[in-house]
Amino acid sequence: MHTLLVIIAVLTATLAVGKAGASELGDGDRGAAVFAQCKGCHQVGPSAKDRIGPNLNGVFGRRAGEIDGFSYSKSMARAGADNLIWTQDTLDAFLENPKALVSRTRMSFRGIKDAADRSDLLAYLRRYSDDPSNIPEAEPTITGTDHSVDPEILAIQGDPEYGEYLSSECTTCHQIDGSDDGIPSITLWPEEDFVVAMHAYKEKVRPHPVMQLMASRLSDEEIAALAAYFKGLE
Amino acid sequence: MKIDRRVFIGTAAASAILTAPMVTAAGHGKPRVVVVGGGAGGATAARYIAKDSNGEISVTLIEPTRRYYTCFFSNLYLGGFKQIEDIGHSYGTLAAGGVNVVHDWAIGVDRDAKTVSLAGGGTVGYDKLILSPGIDFVEGAVEGWDLSAQNAMPHAYKAGSQSELLKAQLAAMPQGGTFAMVAPPNPFRCPPGPYERVSMVAHFLKANNPTAKIIVADPKDKFSKQSLFQEGWANHYTGMVDWIGADFGGGEVSVDPNAMTVTIDGEETKVDVCNVIPAMKAGRIAELAGVTDGNWAPVNAADMSTKADPDIHVLGDASNQGDMPKSGFSANSQAKVCANAVRGALTGSRVFPAKFANTCWSLIDTDDGVKVGATYEATDEKIAKVDGFISATGESAELRKATYEESEGWYAGITADMFG
Ligand SMILES: Cc1cc2nc3c(=O)[nH]c(=O)nc-3n(C[C@H](O)[C@H](O)[C@H](O)COP(=O)(O)OP(=O)(O)OC[C@H]3O[C@@H](n4cnc5c(N)ncnc54)[C@H](O)[C@@H]3O)c2cc1C
DSSP: OHHHHHHHHHHHHHHHTTOOSOEESOOHHHHHHHGGGGTTTOOOSTTOOOSSSOOOTTOTTOBTTOSTTOOOOHHHHHHHHTTOBOOHHHHHHHHHOHHHHSTTOSOOOOOOOOHHHHHHHHHHHHTTSOOTTTSTTSOOSEEOOOOOOOGGGGGOOOOHHHHHHHHHHHTTTSOTTOOOSSSOOOTTOOHHHHHHHHHHHHTTOSOOHHHHHHHHTOOHHHHHHHHHHHHTOO | OHHHHHHHHHHHHHHHHHHOOOOOOTTSSSOEEEEEOOSHHHHHHHHHHHHHHTTSSEEEEEOSOSEEEOSTTHHHHHHTSSOGGGGEEESHHHHHTTOEEEOSOEEEEETTTTEEEETTSOEEEOSEEEEOOOEEEOTTSSBTOOGGGTTTSOOOOSOSHHHHHHHHHHHTOOTTOEEEEEOOOSSOSOTTHHHHHHHHHHHHHHHHOTTOEEEEEOSSSOOTTHHHHHHHHHHHSTTTEEEEOGGGTTTOEEEETTTTEEEETTEEEEOSEEEEOOOEEEOHHHHHTTOOBTTBEEBOTTTOBBSSOTTEEEOGGGEEOBSOOSOHHHHHHHHHHHHHHHHHHHHOOOOOOOEEEEEEEEEEETTEEEEEEEEEEEOSSOEEEEEEEEOOTTOOHHHHHHHHHHHHHHHHHHHHHHHO
């Protein structure tokens, strides 16, 4: 379990480095060709069945070892009990080196060393898992923009015009006139408190999941802009 | 003619938003935006463009009804948590805010002349047209049902009189009677909607008709927040709800609105109320405008402009945009991105990068609220899901209550954001 977490943490960290904008999972059409080497054991698509390996429909978001009636290795069953969920990150780690993630998996496969091949393959497989437009909780289809910026930029002067634009996302829930039934007011906060609170959500120190999400993709400039805008409302 | 236009447009559309060219309205003064449909997408877009352009853009909103009943919280009305008037909104404040509100149906779009024709006669010209007509039903989707049967077997998937009808039928059910729902196939508006409805109907029946039964025939084998709903049904409404998914023939359904029977996988059942929610498609005006491909209108993620015509934008349920569920929250979020881009194109104002979000709250029982939400970004291909969260099974009663209170706050927020 510990190794699993560490590997995932390291991988996630590596993935997060040097990412500028949102990136697609990969090229699914190319991935279809990469899948050729998996076809001996795995099927995917409308009529896919479990063979030597389990079928791969709906693999994104599934717990490891979860298909009823498929006989998994003890190691894979244990990984599932330890909360290994197949996501972009865990699947990528598994495909790179299966035994590094699930030590005694029955999948005897050397792994795919090329990161682009893996992401193309995953983009292909992603087509056969739940679609977030139908099941909103389904796994993401892209890796988000990384917005972490040097803490010194915290002192930046916010642009209230940009803040006004961004604020339309806040005002879906927070009422601009400052009323607070069910959802707290955010108007007329001192700028610094606002910035500190938003960064606490961004760092997931403040607990609310909706706010963590909203904050996680705001850059420091954007948080400053929002703070400037909400501060300046009459 | 149209074909050439589309080919040309394909490449122009992508660059349009980046350069935000100033469109000087040819010979008619102020640039004109026409919005069709005053719901979650259309009302928001009209309001934001009018508000942020400070009178520089003329905004006309075409909407047939004088009072808009939100589908969101209409299930809570069925459950007895809201009155019908709690979910009704009129357009007076929008009009006072500078939107020219025309109560009429749009019945056609001439893309070459850039005009919209109205059922009441006459046409309205536009520089940019925004369509947010919501959904219509696919004909023949449920064997035995068509719109003429919507009184006997209501859909209540457009709120208002249909919601009131379903509520009256629910209240009139004989003791120990049967409520049937025919659930829709993907994609449809509000993925958790039918299941929140089951919860609210069960809530009402538990108090008023505790031996009644609910049968759901579903063509899908899974649905959003399924484990949360099923946990809630087992805890609050033990033995009342029978959900028949695709694996058990839930997709093999026909109905007889005269005999009030439902046949599921060959087995006929006499029912007291039957809520038929058929397969859906974009509101018909999108198809009439020639911007649909199949049932929905494909759009560019950066500004919600259609793939078929850069001067026509489609918002909300009618659009095919990628990963966002068809929800009021999504439509409202898309409307703001679109409003910013349209204003930029028409007046040269700053265009900021597209960001989208959605959260769908559902009420399972009194003070038992759950939610699922995500953030999205625009890619060249689609609006793509970046990150998300969902309530967990087994959460504390306190957290569930807070989640419900949050949804009340959201309702007040979004309706103020739409209608001013
Ligand atoms: C039971 C139920 C529960 C729901 N719960 C939630 C929820 O909790 N949260 C959430 O976010 N979403 C919820 N939704 C979904 C939400 O209601 C829709 O996704 C949202 O309304 C879509 O907005 P829209 O602008 O695309 O369409 P709509 O809001 O439906 O607006 C379309 C408007 O266009 C008008 N129109 C149509 N054709 C024409 C024409 N030819 N000319 C002029 N006007 C026209 C219609 O009269 C209508 O007013 C729920 C839906 C249902 C059915």
